[in-house]
Amino acid sequence: MLEIKGISASYGATEVLHEVSLKIEKNKITTLIGGNGAGKSTTLNCIMGIVKATKGSIILDGKDITKLRTPEIVKLGISLIPEGRHIFPNMTVMENLEMGAYSRKDSKAELKNDIDSILDFFPILKTRYKQLAGTMSGGEQQMLAIGRSLMGNPQVILMDEPSMGLAPIVVEEVFNIIDKIQGMGKTILLVEQNATLALNYADYGYVIELGNIALEGTGKELLSNPEVEKAYLGL
Numbered sequence: 001m002l003e004i005k006g007i008s009a010s011y012g013a014t015e016v017l018h019e020v021s022l023k024i025e026k027n028k029i030t031t032l033i034g035g036n037g038a039g040k041s042t043t044l045n046c047i048m049g050i051v052k053a054t055k056g057s058i059i060l061d062g063k064d065i066t067k068l069r070t071p072e073i074v075k076l077g078i079s080l081i082p083e084g085r086h087i088f089p090n091m092t093v094m095e096n097l098e099m100g101a102y103s104r105k106d107s108k109a110e111l112k113n114d115i116d117s118i119l120d121f122f123p124i125l126k127t128r129y130k131q132l133a134g135t136m137s138g139g140e141q142q143m144l145a146i147g148r149s150l151m152g153n154p155q156v157i158l159m160d161e162p163s164m165g166l167a168p169i170v171v172e173e174v175f176n177i178i179d180k181i182q183g184m185g186k187t188i189l190l191v192e193q194n195a196t197l198a199l200n201y202a203d204y205g206y207v208i209e210l211g212n213i214a215l216e217g218t219g220k221e222l223l224s225n226p227e228v229e230k231a232y233l234g235l
């Protein structure tokens with residue numbers, strides 16, 4: 001579905017990704033785990049065309065999207081839920097959801113229909129649809145960020161540390177939602193520092209260290225890999 005082939009990326013003169021390759025299979029959860037500064041967000045930003053790859057290619061359903069601009073990549077069906085969520089704090093929940101559909105050409109009735117199904121999917125958003133997004137809790141904002149992404153009707157969703165800053169019980173809720181979204185037929189690339197959780201939910205995983213893919217395997221394989229246990233699972 002989405003293939004990253006040997007991409008490198010730099011900020012100024014410093015190269016931070018060194019020929020990273022990932023395969024993101026259709027309707028699967030693929031996770032990319034690694035420590036602070038390993039290059040996880042940069043990888044997602046390269047896929048979105050926010051950071052330009054200096055080497056390698058990014059292929060979506062056989063089409064080379066490496067050189068496309070971000071709005072074109074969004075139109076092709078890839079959506080990023082960025083680190084820190086970046087919802088619009090001064091807009092209501094409803095307005096945030098409407099913003100998620102900006103790249104779609106569907107009729108008002110269709111969009112209304114989709115908003116209704118998202119509000120059914122996230123009961124917490126339904127009760128608060130008039131509330132200013134910035135006044136909601138971290139967990140609610142994460143749900144909103146996911147809902148807003150779904151409003152764009154993407155095929156592939158890139159999630160950057162959805163569990164960040166959330167209490168364990170809320171993290172669990174967020175991951176249950178991610179599981180349901182996979183059930184809707186979406187393809188997910190999940191970036192996480194919470195390796196245990198991510199590997200438990202993921203079909204396949206990659207470990208990135210200092211801009212290089214160090215290990216890969218099924219979620220189960222990586223969970224029982226002694227190197228992963230030592231470095232990321234805190235055992």
Ligand SMILES: Nc1ncnc2c1ncn2[C@@H]1O[C@H](COP(=O)(O)OP(=O)(O)OP(=O)(O)O)[C@@H](O)[C@H]1O
Nearest residue numbers: 011016034035036037038039040041042043083193
């Ligand atoms: N805009 C930027 N300008 C310069 N250097 C950057 C920029 N963004 C990231 N970097 C550097 O690139 C490297 C990779 O950063 P990146 O944000 O991709 O890591 P990450 O794996 O997402 O880390 P974290 O888990 O802390 O979010 C780091 O060394 C970081 O300092």
Ligand SMILES: [Mg+2]
Nearest residue numbers: 040041042083
């Ligand atoms: Mg990051």
